[in-house]
Amino acid sequence: PILMKPRVGRGSKGIKIIKEARDIDTYHRPGEYIYQEVIGGKEFTIDTLSNMDGKILAVVPRIRLEIKDGVSYKSVTVKNKVIEEMCANICETLRLKGPANLQCILTDDGTPYFIEINSRIGSAVVLTIHAGVNIPLLAVKNILGMKIDMIGRFKENVVMLRYWDEVFTIVR
Numbered sequence: 001p002i003l004m005k006p007r008v009g010r011g012s013k014g015i016k017i018i019k020e021a022r023d024i025d026t027y028h029r030p031g032e033y034i035y036q037e038v039i040g041g042k043e044f045t046i047d048t049l050s051n052m053d054g055k056i057l058a059v060v061p062r063i064r065l066e067i068k069d070g071v072s073y074k075s076v077t078v079k080n081k082v083i084e085e086m087c088a089n090i091c092e093t094l095r096l097k098g099p100a101n102l103q104c105i106l107t108d109d110g111t112p113y114f115i116e117i118n119s120r121i122g123s124a125v126v127l128t129i130h131a132g133v134n135i136p137l138l139a140v141k142n143i144l145g146m147k148i149d150m151i152g153r154f155k156e157n158v159v160m161l162r163y164w165d166e167v168f169t170i171v172r
Helices: 021-027 081-094 125-130 135-143
Strands: 002-006 016-018 033-037 042-050 056-068 071-077 098-106 112-118 159-161
Touching: 016 021, 042 081, 042 135, 056 081, 056 125, 056 135, 071 125, 081 098, 081 112, 098 135, 125 135, 125 159
Parallel strands: none
Antiparallel strands: 002 016, 002 033, 042 056, 042 098, 056 071, 071 159, 098 112
């Protein structure tokens, strides 16, 4: 199977899984989609921060335990040396500046496959903030030239649970 996702998108909107080779022509639109192998395993989002020279300052991985429409509803921070080192290497090789989030899938044999690199703050960065790494604040301090040294300094096993709640009122 092949995962077909729009080049420009948000969450999982427009993503299709193509299971048969003959179906590729049905959905193929040159230049509009990225095609990736479907990989099974645990999905991670990793929040990162690099300084203005592209040197990594912070790397905070979290497992996406529950995802709805591409949005993480349940996540937990974890320490994973392999993923942390690979993210640092990717960010520094690409000379990313400021916040970014990377996504990977860790297969059952422990191999990480990176599927996205987003040069922006992720929508669930609030978990990273609660784990002790305030990416938005640190990004501002970085821009102002203040010294930051955060590598590896975050709380592991911090869990985020999101849920919908109803609000009732009477309209007159």
